[in-house]
Every structure is written in structure tokens, then in C-alpha cells.
Amino acid sequence: MNTLVNKSCLENLKKSGDPIIIAAALKESEAIVNACREHGIVAKAFCDSEKRKNGSIFHGLEVIHTPSLSKKFPKARILIATQQVQDVVDQLSELGYHEFYSALDLTQNYNVNNYNHKISNSFMEKRLSIYNKSHEAYFDINKTYMRSVDVMITTKCSLKCESCSNLMQYYTDAKNTDSIPTLEALEILNKNVDHISEFRVIGGEPLMNKDWHKIVHGIVEKNPGRQVFIYTNGTIAPKEEILEKFKNTKSVNFVITEYGELSKNLKKLHILLDKYNISYSSTPAGHWVDCSSIKHHKRSVSQLKEVFKQCCVKYLYTLLNGKLYRCPFIANAANLNAIPDNPADYVNLFSKINIKKDIKRLVKGAKFFPGCDFCVGRPYDPSSRVGYDGKGMIKAGIQTKTPLEYKTFK
Ligand code: SF4
Numbered sequence: 384m385n386t387l388v389n390k391s392c393l394e395n396l397k398k399s400g401d402p403i404i405i406a407a408a409l410k411e412s413e414a415i416v417n418a419c420r421e422h423g424i425v426a427k428a429f430c431d432s433e434k435r436k437n438g439s440i441f442h443g444l445e446v447i448h449t450p451s452l453s454k455k456f457p458k459a460r461i462l463i464a465t466q467q468v469q470d471v472v473d474q475l476s477e478l479g480y481h482e483f484y485s486a487l488d489l490t491q492n493y494n495v496n497n498y499n500h501k502i503s504n505s506f507m508e509k510r511l512s513i514y515n516k517s518h519e520a521y522f523d524i525n526k527t528y529m530r531s532v533d534v535m536i537t538t539k540c541s542l543k544c545e546s547c548s549n550l551m552q553y554y555t556d557a558k559n560t561d562s563i564p565t566l567e568a569l570e571i572l573n574k575n576v577d578h579i580s581e582f583r584v585i586g587g588e589p590l591m592n593k594d595w596h597k598i599v600h601g602i603v604e605k606n607p608g609r610q611v612f613i614y615t616n617g618t619i620a621p622k623e624e625i626l627e628k629f630k631n632t633k634s635v636n637f638v639i640t641e642y643g644e645l646s647k648n649l650k651k652l653h654i655l656l657d658k659y660n661i662s663y664s665s666t667p668a669g670h671w672v673d674c675s676s677i678k679h680h681k682r683s684v685s686q687l688k689e690v691f692k693q694c695c696v697k698y699l700y701t702l703l704n705g706k707l708y709r710c711p712f713i714a715n716a717a718n719l720n721a722i723p724d725n726p727a728d729y730v731n732l733f734s735k736i737n738i739k740k741d742i743k744r745l746v747k748g749a750k751f752f753p754g755c756d757f758c759v760g761r762p763y764d765p766s767s768r769v770g771y772d773g774k775g776m777i778k779a780g781i782q783t784k785t786p787l788e789y790k791t792f793k
């Protein structure tokens with residue numbers, strides 16, 4: 384599949400030819416549009432799987448919902464702005480597009496300080512650095528590469544969103560994970576893969592684990608030069624003496640999801656992060672794709688392959704209690720015993736045998752996982768019924784008073 388994507392884009396995209404479409408309208412895409420203009424490359428539009436962006440203007444270009452792209456542009460040269468190269472190729476080649484380009488030529492020499500971006504220049508620099516590593520790794524087929532690993536450090540959350548895609552709404556005995564085994568598991572993972580670009584420290588609400596900062600420090604110490612993103616919901620402002628330890632640390636970033644009045648410490652958190660010069664982004668929760676029901680669908684193999692093919696989080700590697708999974712749904716469904724235990728769903732990093740081979744199987748070999756049969760799917764295009772049994776777009780952050788019930792397998 385790698386041969387479908389051109390590593391260099393400058394020469395070909397400067398020439399006249401089919402219209403140039405940028406996939407997708409993301410934070411990094413702003414830099415890619417700037418770089419295109421610098422080099423005289425004329426992009427016509429963005430395509431994006433999120434339907435709500437359809438018809439909007441992003442950085443001067445129209446955003447077209449990907450499934451309807453072919454109505455306006457039956458032929459196109461696709462410039463890949465997302466870090467998930469294979470996802471774009473899978474989705475757009477199905478729609479009949481065959482000419483794909485990495486934007487590495489544009490991003491590797493981009494000077495963030497020549498522009499003002501919607502996100503801070505330091506945040507943009509980090510996003511582009513991860514983009515570059517992801518794309519370089521994509522072209523090195525011998526290596527086992529993970530763009531990002533979600534390190535789940537707690538199943539406790541200060542909110543209880545009834546449609547949490549990480550399944551927090553089902554936990555009745557939520558727990559923190561211990562810092563030492565978490566860091567040991569990461570060490571084993573590091574030794575057995577060629578490259579991980581970023582770590583996302585998540586929960587539940589990761590700041591509910593009082594050792595969150597020890598885990599973050601541990602990751603930073605063992606992974607110099609890699610970025611760590613702490614995903615939080617704005618309900619907790621950490622103590623100043625803890626945040627002070629991260630002052631000016633270039634590799635630590637907060638990603639804040641805002642839940643209106645529920646994010647009761649949002650302002651305080653912003654003030655503290657500004658005070659200690661810690662990089663962050665903060666955005667409203669908006670709308671979600673319904674993907675949190677747990678049900679045994681009993682799909683055929685070809686249906687399971689379709690669900691997996693359409694899934695937009697199948698590269699969201701998740702580490703939970705020493706096991707590595709391909710997505711947060713399977714990680715938490717397994718942890719809740721809401722799906723039958725099946726070693727095909729994960730790699731036990733403490734198993735001491737065949738770790739490298741098992742990780743390769745998880746990363747490169749899978750066409751679907753047994754756990755996918757319990758998931759409604761999480762498609763690129765939630766308005767489509769292909770490979771998806773959920774409700775589509777739903778309001779984010781609706782709270783449940785009590786944990787939701789589910790069937791257990793023991
Ligand atoms: S804030 Fe809501 S969506 Fe986020 S982890 Fe907690 S329950 Fe899940």
C-alpha cells in the first residue's frame with residue numbers, strides 16, 4: 384500500500400494536473416496551506432470526514448465532507464495533512480482516488496515563526512514534528528511505528544459522561560493505575576517498537592490520579608524529544624508546586640476539553656498553565672460520534688472487516704494495566720470484563736515471551752479484533768451506515784447520575 388503515496392510532493396503538485404485537495408482540516412493543515420502558498424502550489428479545497436465542517440471555510444479554502452468529495456471533484460491529487468497516512472489512503476482509495484502525496488517536503492522546512500496560527504506557534508511546531516515523524520515512519524515498512532500511545536492512568540473521572548468513548552460511564556469500582564508498573568510497561572513497549580512519536584496521558588480524568596505528575600516525569604525522562612499530552616476536562620487545577628516542576632518543559636502539553644459549567648476549574652487551569660509557561664490547547668467538547676454501547680453483534684467476518692476498515696480510532700494504541708490494545712473501546716471493555724477475555728485483542732507486555740512478534744501482530748497484522756464484535760463502530764463518516772450501528776452525531780458531555788449497566792463475561 385505504501386507505493387500509493389508519493390513521499391515528495393513539490394515537483395508534482397507545482398505542475399498543472401487534477402485539482403489538489405488537502406485531507407483534512409486539522410490544526411497542522413493551517414501550516415500546510417501556508418507552505419503550499421509559499422511554494423506556489425494551488426490547493427482547491429479541504430476534504431474532512433467530520434460532516435459538521437462541510438461548507439465551512441478553513442484558512443481560505445472550502446471544506447467538503449469526504450464522502451461527497453467526488454461529486455465536486457471526481458478526480459483529485461490528495462495532499463495528506465493528517466498524521467494517519469494509511470487512514471486517508473484506505474478511505475479515499477475506496478472513493479476512487481489514487482494519487483496521494485505526503486506533505487513532508489512542505490512541513491520539514493516550514494518556519495512556524497513566519498506566521499501567526501490559530502494555535503500557538505510552539506504547539507504548531509510540536510504538531511509538525513509529530514507529523515514529520517509519522518510520515519517518515521510510514522515510508523519505512525520494516526519498522527514498527529506508533530504515532531501515539533494512550534497511557535491510561537486511571538479509570539476514575541470527575542465527570543460521568545453517559546456517552547464516554549472510553550467507557551468510564553460503566554465503571555462501578557474505578558481505580559488509579561500505579562505509577563511504577565505503568566512506567567515499566569512503557570519501558571518494555573519502548574524496547575520492542577522502533578518509534579513512538581507521542582504519549583497521551585489519559586483517563587478518565589488523569590489528574591484524579593495523584594501520581595499523574597510522577598508518571599509524566601517518568602515518560603519525559605525515558606523519552607527525551609518526544610511529546611507528552613495530558614488530556615483533561617477542566618474540572619481540576621493541579622497544585623502550583625506540581626505545575627511549577629513542568630515550567631518551560633517543552634515536551635509537556637495539556638489538551639483541555641471544555642464542558643461549559645462542568646469544567647469548573649477551567650479559568651484557574653488556564654491561568655496556572657500560562658503562569659508556568661506550559662503549552663496547552665483548550666477547546667469546547669462540541670459533538671461526539673455515538674460509539675460507547677457494548678453489545679454482542681454476532682457479525683460475519685466480512686462485516687467485522689468492514690467495521691474495522693471504517694473505524695477512525697483503530698490506531699489509537701491504548702496501554703491499560705500492562706496490556707496494549709489497538710483502541711480505547713477494547714481496552715476498557717476488556718478491563719470491565721464486558722467482553723470475553725481473548726488474547727487476540729491485546730498484548731500482555733509483562734508476558735516475557737514473543738513480545739516483539741505480538742506487538743507486530745497487533746500493529747501490522749490485524750484485519751479486525753474479536754472485541755470489535757461488541758462495538759457499534761466508530762466510523763470516519765458517522766452519517767453512513769457502512770460498518771456502523773450507532774446513532775451518529777450526539778451531544779457531548781451529557782451526564783449520567785449512576786453507572787450504566789452492562790453484561791459481564793468472567
Ligand atoms: S470527561 Fe467525560 S468523556 Fe472525558 S473521560 Fe470523563 S467521562 Fe469520559
Ligand code: SF4
Nearest residue numbers: 694710712755758760
Ligand atoms: S472495537 Fe474495533 S471498531 Fe470499535 S473502536 Fe475499537 S478498533 Fe474500532
